[in-house]
Amino acid sequence: MNKAALKRMTRRTEFYMFIVLILLCVLVQIKSGGKLIAFPGIFTRLNVTVLRTMVVNGMFAMCSLVVMISGGFDLSFPAIAALSYSLTCTICLNNGWCQNSPVVGFLLAAAIGWVLGMLNGWIISNFKLNTMIVTLGTQTLFTGISMGLLALKEITSTLPNGFKTFGKLYILEGVDGKIRFTLSAMVIFLILLCAIVSFILNKTMFGRALYAIGGNEVSAERAGYNVKKVKFLLYSSVGALSGFVGMIRVCMESQSIPKAMVGREMTIIPAVILGGASIFGGEGTVFGTVVAVAIISLVSNSMLLLGIDTYWQQFFNGLVILVGVTVSALQAKRQKQ
Amino acid sequence: MSEYLLQMTGIDKSFGGVHALDHVNFAIKPGKVMCLAGENGCGKSTLVKIISGVYTRDSGEVMFEGRAIEKITPADATRMGIQVIYQDLSIFPNLTVMENLAINSEITANRKIVNRKRWEQTAREALSKIGYEIDLHKKMGELSVADKQLVAICRALLFNAKLIIMDEPTTALTKKEVDALFKTVRQLRDSGIAIMFISHKTEEIFEISDDVCIMRNGKNVFLGETATLTKKDFTYYMTGREIEDDYFVPTNISKEPVLKVEHLTWRDKFHDVSFELRKGEILGITGLLGSGRTELALSLFGLGKVHSGTITLNGRPVKISSPIEAQRLRIGYVPEDRLTEGLCLRQPIADNIMLSSLKQLTRALGMIRHQELFEKSNEWVKTFSIATDDAHKHASTLSGGNQQKIVLSKWLNNDLDVLILNGPTVGVDIGAKQDIHALVHDLANKGLAVIIISDDLAEVVVNCNRVIVMKDGGIVGEMTGDRITEENILDIIR
Structure with missing residues (x-):
């Protein structure tokens, strides 16, 4: 790596976040007496829990990341997820579907999410409205549909077996003293999704369109991108993905609770910003986002271990929002000069 | 072919x-x-x-x-x-x-x-x-x-x-x-x-x-x-009209300087800047981008920093720490970028004109006398022939030249001693430019001390009776009267 490239790297938020993550790992490792990483074997009860927390948060963060790169804010993805999985589980339960295989459920949830995302995309690309306002509206609308119009109920013990067994799949198991722990197979989906999103962002013209639109929408239009089409495709795909991620969560928790997603965007979006995505659009990477999600998951899971009251979680989340937004704004300012 | x-x-x-x-x-x-x-x-x-x-x-x-x-x-x-x-x-x-x-x-x-x-x-x-x-x-x-x-x-x-x-x-x-x-x-x-x-x-x-x-x-x-x-x-x-360059002829220069700047320094921006300004003068400050001309203006209006040096206003040493203080001392500033710094584009023309003199227009509890606000601003619309049929319209509905007139009238509403104009005609048509120049000449001859900061040399030459040339944060030349020509200024700048 040459000097200029090294210098560029040290200017990126991702680089510092990665250092913070390493330092945090060292701190937790020492404070907990070696409970974070085992030698040999690496996996411990703590780090499989952290990874488990990262699955849904990380996948949601990808939804949020792609939208933020294009210069938008999506507040509605948790509501889309909630409506998609609640409706899917109710339909599957009523029809007796998915007793063995969860595939139909996942397809159905993604399809519902896709339709809901299309509404976002249609409004945003046609009327050129502020994305935060639009998705705030649709978020409330979708929550209203699920709670009021359809009156979807919580499904816990009656959840179709296909989902339950799928969520319990694991790729690794170990024993900590007498307690058995497993690494959920859902981690594979997170890794796969990160790889796909990273490929799309860096290696496809669609991905570059997101950066271009986030950087300067007028220029993107003049350069020959069909901005309307790109945005529609973006929001509808994010909708489909949200539905899918929602189903992963249902499987992992073995329950479908319509209200469970409320306010989730307020922990995901700050994480994405902390990971180097700019609130003004045009900046952000998969790596940075994953690192930021890892930091947040690590902190929230090791608080008890470190003897910190869990009430501090809120404090920490607030801090993340402020630090993330400040760093993002400072960077934008530096770039302007 | x-x-x-x-x-x-x-x-x-x-x-x-x-x-x-x-x-x-x-x-x-x-x-x-x-x-x-x-x-x-x-x-x-x-x-x-x-x-x-x-x-x-x-x-x-x-x-x-x-x-x-x-x-x-x-x-x-x-x-x-x-x-x-x-x-x-x-x-x-x-x-x-x-x-x-x-x-x-x-x-x-x-x-x-x-x-x-x-x-x-x-x-x-x-x-x-x-x-x-x-x-x-x-x-x-x-x-x-x-x-x-x-x-x-x-x-x-x-x-x-x-x-x-x-x-x-x-x-x-x-x-x-x-x-x-x-x-x-x-x-x-x-x-x-x-x-x-x-x-x-x-x-x-x-x-x-x-x-x-x-x-x-x-x-x-x-x-x-x-x-x-x-x-x-x-x-x-x-x-579509014959325009003669209308050179500024000062007729009313006071004996005592109204503003005296001595050894003024803002570290890394400008250093050891000294000059005097009399009533009735139009002083040009020119120099390339980054010569410190804009920063000097900001310091005189309380938006920049002063690390050392003194500013004397009407014989009294003053410290200008904020735009509010500058206004109290009767200094006005028209910024370089009027769209973002000088105007509230999505506010009515009248409100823009009266923005810095709202104190004169308030009743008890800080309520604004709207009727009077419009009457007063209409006077300015007339005086400056601002091209609008209704002062209730947004400032954004006007052309660059007319917008600049609003910014000027905003300041003239207050009784000023010193008016600093930074790039007063950037992006303004020749016609409107002429109007603004004539206006500034008139103001100076009525006893206002004016500073024009500009890199448009033709503008400086036509409008100023004295010019200071800045380079790399310091004053590198000063000229008056007939010595002010584009060639002379360029000789120093380059």
């Missing part, structure tokens, strides 16, 4: 009831620089948009390379070799130089997958067209405006451009950068490319263009070689 690359005859275009273009003729030869000149709203941009295919003409004929062209779409224009470099340069500040250079042709080639190697190749090819060298992996946002412009030019050349249209490319450039840009423009011209240069700066047009097309109110009033025009003709064609 005709000698012209692009020939347009009798072009008409209306929007609603407004006749934007009225039988406009236009022609450009390959290997020539053609300036399209005209005041704001004269139809320049409409004509450009018809050439680039954004708008469709209502009637008229277009010939390109001797062939009649029926309808032009933006894609057709690109294919024919017409490239527009817009004022904002259409760049992506968050992407690298390489991506900025290559992305347009990648999209045009309808590629789906990114191939870094090919992108880099394309970018290098683009740079080689004018022999320009720059780090391909630098972020576009980190480049200077001049570099950004060169990148935009290189990108345009990738499409085998035969005609490059540059929309007011010199607006944000320093004199040196303009010279460099002109060098590139001549280089392109000599390689046989036709260049259409949109500008309203007289000096530049005479410096760079071979031919000129002047438009006024949707008609072209002149089309021909630049060499056949005098500057006076040019101004006449632009404005």
Whole structure:
């Protein structure tokens, strides 16, 4: 790596976040007496829990990341997820579907999410409205549909077996003293999704369109991108993905609770910003986002271990929002000069 | 084949009831620089948009390379070799130089997958067209405006451009950068490319263009070689009226200085700046971008810092720590960028005019007497002949010159001792410019002390009875009366 490239790297938020993550790992490792990483074997009860927390948060963060790169804010993805999985589980339960295989459920949830995302995309690309306002509206609308119009109920013990067994799949198991722990197979989906999103962002013209639109929408239009089409495709795909991620969560928790997603965007979006995505659009990477999600998951899971009251979680989340937004704004300012 | 690359005859275009273009003729030869000149709203941009295919003409004929062209779409224009470099340069500040250079042709080639190697190749090819060298992996946002412009030019050349249209490319450039840009423009011209240069700066047009097309109110009033025009003709064609340079003659200079600045220093911005200013004077402060001229003004208005030195106002030493303090001391400041710093664009004209004198208009509990606000602001609309029928309309509905008048009247409402004008006529038409200058002369002769900060040397020469030249944060020259000429100032600056 040459000097200029090294210098560029040290200017990126991702680089510092990665250092913070390493330092945090060292701190937790020492404070907990070696409970974070085992030698040999690496996996411990703590780090499989952290990874488990990262699955849904990380996948949601990808939804949020792609939208933020294009210069938008999506507040509605948790509501889309909630409506998609609640409706899917109710339909599957009523029809007796998915007793063995969860595939139909996942397809159905993604399809519902896709339709809901299309509404976002249609409004945003046609009327050129502020994305935060639009998705705030649709978020409330979708929550209203699920709670009021359809009156979807919580499904816990009656959840179709296909989902339950799928969520319990694991790729690794170990024993900590007498307690058995497993690494959920859902981690594979997170890794796969990160790889796909990273490929799309860096290696496809669609991905570059997101950066271009986030950087300067007028220029993107003049350069020959069909901005309307790109945005529609973006929001509808994010909708489909949200539905899918929602189903992963249902499987992992073995329950479908319509209200469970409320306010989730307020922990995901700050994480994405902390990971180097700019609130003004045009900046952000998969790596940075994953690192930021890892930091947040690590902190929230090791608080008890470190003897910190869990009430501090809120404090920490607030801090993340402020630090993330400040760093993002400072960077934008530096770039302007 | 005709000698012209692009020939347009009798072009008409209306929007609603407004006749934007009225039988406009236009022609450009390959290997020539053609300036399209005209005041704001004269139809320049409409004509450009018809050439680039954004708008469709209502009637008229277009010939390109001797062939009649029926309808032009933006894609057709690109294919024919017409490239527009817009004022904002259409760049992506968050992407690298390489991506900025290559992305347009990648999209045009309808590629789906990114191939870094090919992108880099394309970018290098683009740079080689004018022999320009720059780090391909630098972020576009980190480049200077001049570099950004060169990148935009290189990108345009990738499409085998035969005609490059540059929309007011010199607006944000320093004199040196303009010279460099002109060098590139001549280089392109000599390689046989036709260049259409949109500008309203007289000096530049005479410096760079071979031919000129002047438009006024949707008609072209002149089309021909630049060499056949005098500057006076040019101004006449632009404005439709004879405009004589109206030199400022001070008639009312006070004995005692109203403002005295001694050894003023803002670290890293300017140092050891001393000067005096009397009532009735118009003092010019000029210098290149980054010479410290703007920072000096900010310090005098309480927006900048003062690390050492003193400011004496009416014989009393003062400390100006904030704009509020500056206003209390009767100092007014008209900023460089009136759109973002001088005006609330989406507020009524009347509110803008009265913004800094609201205290005089308040009842108990800080309630504003609206009736009076409008009456007073209407007086200003009349005095300054601000072109509006209703002061309730937003400031954004006005042209640049009229907006500047609002900013001026805002300050004049308060009894001022010192008025600092930073680039008072940037982006203002010649006609409106003249009005503003006359106004400032009048104010000075009524006893106001005025400082004009500007890099428009012609403006400084015409309007100031004394000029201070700054360079690298220090004063490098001062001249008065007849010694103030553009040549003398340039000698010092360079």
